[in-house]
Amino acid sequence: MLRPGQPLPLFGFFRRLLGQDRAFRQAIATVIGRTPDNVRLYHLAFTHSSVVRQQGDTARHQSNERLEFLGDAVLGAVVAEYLFRKFPYEQEGFLTELRSRIVNRESLNGLALKIGLDKLVQLDPAQGRAARSRSVNGNALEALVGAIYLDQGYKAARKFVLTRLIKPFIDVKSLIETTANFKSKLIEWAQRQGKTIRYDLTGQPRSGGVMEFSATVMLDDEPVATGMGLSKKQAEQLAAERALAALGV
Amino acid sequence: MLRPGQPLPLFGFFRRLLGQDRAFRQAIATVIGRTPDNVRLYHLAFTHSSVVRQQGDTARHQSNERLEFLGDAVLGAVVAEYLFRKFPYEQEGFLTELRSRIVNRESLNGLALKIGLDKLVQLDPAQGRAARSRSVNGNALEALVGAIYLDQGYKAARKFVLTRLIKPFIDVKSLIETTANFKSKLIEWAQRQGKTIRYDLTGQPRSGGVMEFSATVMLDDEPVATGMGLSKKQAEQLAAERALAALGV
Numbered sequence: 478m479l480r481p482g483q484p485l486p487l488f489g490f491f492r493r494l495l496g497q498d499r500a501f502r503q504a505i506a507t508v509i510g511r512t513p514d515n516v517r518l519y520h521l522a523f524t525h526s527s528v529v530r531q532q533g534d535t536a537r538h539q540s541n542e543r544l545e546f547l548g549d550a551v552l553g554a555v556v557a558e559y560l561f562r563k564f565p566y567e568q569e570g571f572l573t574e575l576r577s578r579i580v581n582r583e584s585l586n587g588l589a590l591k592i593g594l595d596k597l598v599q600l601d602p603a604q605g606r607a608a609r610s611r612s613v614n615g616n617a618l619e620a621l622v623g624a625i626y627l628d629q630g631y632k633a634a635r636k637f638v639l640t641r642l643i644k645p646f647i648d649v650k651s652l653i654e655t656t657a658n659f660k661s662k663l664i665e666w667a668q669r670q671g672k673t674i675r676y677d678l679t680g681q682p683r684s685g686g687v688m689e690f691s692a693t694v695m696l697d698d699e700p701v702a703t704g705m706g707l708s709k710k711q712a713e714q715l716a717a718e719r720a721l722a723a724l725g726v
Numbered sequence: 727m728l729r730p731g732q733p734l735p736l737f738g739f740f741r742r743l744l745g746q747d748r749a750f751r752q753a754i755a756t757v758i759g760r761t762p763d764n765v766r767l768y769h770l771a772f773t774h775s776s777v778v779r780q781q782g783d784t785a786r787h788q789s790n791e792r793l794e795f796l797g798d799a800v801l802g803a804v805v806a807e808y809l810f811r812k813f814p815y816e817q818e819g820f821l822t823e824l825r826s827r828i829v830n831r832e833s834l835n836g837l838a839l840k841i842g843l844d845k846l847v848q849l850d851p852a853q854g855r856a857a858r859s860r861s862v863n864g865n866a867l868e869a870l871v872g873a874i875y876l877d878q879g880y881k882a883a884r885k886f887v888l889t890r891l892i893k894p895f896i897d898v899k900s901l902i903e904t905t906a907n908f909k910s911k912l913i914e915w916a917q918r919q920g921k922t923i924r925y926d927l928t929g930q931p932r933s934g935g936v937m938e939f940s941a942t943v944m945l946d947d948e949p950v951a952t953g954m955g956l957s958k959k960q961a962e963q964l965a966a967e968r969a970l971a972a973l974g975v
Contacts, residue, residue: 538814542817542818545818546810546822547803547807547810549806550802550803550806550807553799553802554799554880556799557798557799557800558796561792561796561872567792568791569795572795623810626807627807631803631880632880635880689938689954705938
């Protein structure tokens with residue numbers, strides 16, 4: 478099969494692999510701002526479960542889902558500290574709400590695209606489009622934070638989150654404004670209509686020691702819309718947002 | 727009012743304060759296994775909001791609630807890493823479920839008592855008993871983790887969590903067993919009765935980018951009990967637990 482002068486195919490394979498590896502290492506260094514040590518971790522961070530599922534369920538620990546679990550936790554801690562220091566006079570509920578607006582799926586997907594992670598994520602090409610439309614990139618971003626944590630430690634992961642994600646791309650002020658918006662918009666509308674707004678709140682314990690709150694917007698004592706959340710504020714916020722939609726405001 | 731020889735009251739006040747401070751510093755050192763640097767942080771960690779509320783709502787940032795927010799996040803990250811390393815072949819759902827069993831209210835309250843935090847927590851004496859019956863000690867433990875993180879850094883907080891809480895007091899194996907118990911107990915019971923068990927699962931997106939799952943236990947296609955949770959496993963587990971109660975098993 479081999480013509481004279483043609484390199485042995487195995488060598489070609491390794492050369493291609495090494496070249497790819499060098500390019501990947503370089504891409505990671507550009508994204509995280511430092512040279513990765515254990516490159517395997519970063520490969521794992523960008524391996525969507527759809528790629529691994531082809532190889533059967535036993536291989537699922539070779540996808541990025543476990544790293545995503547870890548990275549989500551590290552990201553949560555870093556953002557918690559950032560907000561804790563930035564808002565020394567705000568209460569726990571405010572910090573919780575604001576953090577959830579920074580680390581929610583939509584926000585993480587946006588951040589992942591901004592730092593170009595979509596070019597690094599490996600999907601099963603067969604179901605690529607369906608999978609990509611959801612939260613693939615945001616999950617890969619969480620997994621990347623987990624990989625940096627394991628590879629370089631907490632300080633490096635913290636620095637990545639603060640200097641490459643939060644500070645360049647998160648406009649905390651406008652997040653606070655939109656947080657306040659739904660409830661105040663609803664109240665202003667009701668005042669113009671000469672109606673009253675009140676929230677009916679209930680809380681239910683959920684497994685894992687979590688409380689879940691449900692808030693129902695009452696317009697002149699008639700229920701309009703209900704929102705749920707892990708804090709009263711979150712539940713009311715969502716209820717107000719839905720009430721505005723239901724009322725066509 | 728002063729008799730000769732009696733020390734000036736102001737001196738007595740300061741001396742008492744300094745003595746208390748030395749004792750407090752010593753108590754913290756015993757609990758966390760190292761000398762605290764910024765003692766104010768630890769005072770804050772043990773100040774329940776009931777003490778501060780007497781001073782009006784503007785002082786609420788002087789209670790431990792904000793530190794609790796931070797400590798909860800740091801604790802979550804440390805436990806995530808611990809489980810990630812301990813169970814290299816388990817999937818995300820398993821790790822999430824197990825973590826929630828380690829850091830839930832009940833578990834944290836128990837850990838707090840084991841390391842003697844109840845003796846350090848400051849409550850409003852007027853409503854002491856009511857407040858103490860709930861999650862005061864567990865919250866103080868989270869706040870303490872937050873204080874260590876700010877005072878001594880992530881590594882020290884991690885070491886405290888691992889060497890003073892998890893390793894001495896958490897029996898991961900038995901946690902896993904009780905996790906598996908409800909579902910298998912229900913299935914065994916159904917088999918003895920010649921009936922079939924199946925779970926109807928639905929998922930709903932919640933604000934903050936979280937999915938909440940609802941699982942209904944179907945006994946021969948009749949709904950018996952429903953559980954909710956932030957993972958499918960958690961929802962099924964709770965549903966099974968409730969079904970066992972409803973069926974009187």
